[in-house]
Amino acid sequence: MTPDALKELVRTVPDFPEAGIQFRDITTLIGNGPGLAATVNYLVEMARNAGAEAIAGMEARGFIFGAAVAVELELPFIPVRKPGKLPVDTIGVDYALEYGTDRLEIDPTSIADGQRIVIVDDLIATGGTAQAAVQLLRMAGGKVDDALFVIDLPDLGGAAKLAGADVSVSALMQFGGD
Numbered sequence: 638m639t640p641d642a643l644k645e646l647v648r649t650v651p652d653f654p655e656a657g658i659q660f661r662d663i664t665t666l667i668g669n670g671p672g673l674a675a676t677v678n679y680l681v682e683m684a685r686n687a688g689a690e691a692i693a694g695m696e697a698r699g700f701i702f703g704a705a706v707a708v709e710l711e712l713p714f715i716p717v718r719k720p721g722k723l724p725v726d727t728i729g730v731d732y733a734l735e736y737g738t739d740r741l742e743i744d745p746t747s748i749a750d751g752q753r754i755v756i757v758d759d760l761i762a763t764g765g766t767a768q769a770a771v772q773l774l775r776m777a778g779g780k781v782d783d784a785l786f787v788i789d790l791p792d793l794g795g796a797a798k799l800a801g802a803d804v805s806v807s808a809l810m811q812f813g814g815d
């Protein structure tokens with residue numbers, strides 16, 4: 638299945654979660670077995686080419702794709718979590734979203750010093766979430782040079798923001814006009 642065919646499986650929901658947002662819903666993509674498998678296979682090849690030694694995924698949709706990639710490559714999976722979820726001492730970063738604000742936390746002991754970590758998430762919009770994840774993983778000693786997404790919304794500037802933090806962004810598909 639080509640990336641163009643996978644793009645057809647993404648559902649667009651206007652005005653969710655608030656007026657003016659075109660929500661790119663991956664529920665319909667992961668609800669299609671061959672579509673889910675093809676999406677994961679593309680991400681696996683990208684992560685392999687990036688020399689991943691561990692995969693980090695952001696709660697919650699990053700867990701779906703990130704864990705699948707980690708399993709396929711037999712690599713560790715690092716969950717980047719919403720606040721208050723981890724049962725140990727954490728480090729955290731607050732960040733701005735396309736809509737609202739949020740916070741991400743990790744267990745810093747889950748990362749080996751200098752470990753090459755590749756980030757996987759469903760979508761990059763403003764890049765605030767990914768930038769916070771990069772900051773956190775680097776604080777814990779990880780080497781983060783690559784971030785992989787199913788969907789890029791290039792008009793929101795996320796890839797450019799990550800490039801400014803020396804992180805290369807790759808995505809399977811783009812949606813313009815957001």
Ligand code: AMP
Nearest residue numbers: 659660661735760761762763764765766
């Ligand atoms: P950002 O931090 O702005 O790059 O936003 C990234 C996260 O917010 C992604 O992990 C998405 O899950 C979610 N998100 C932001 N904008 C959208 C959108 N237009 N459609 C679907 N999900 C979105």
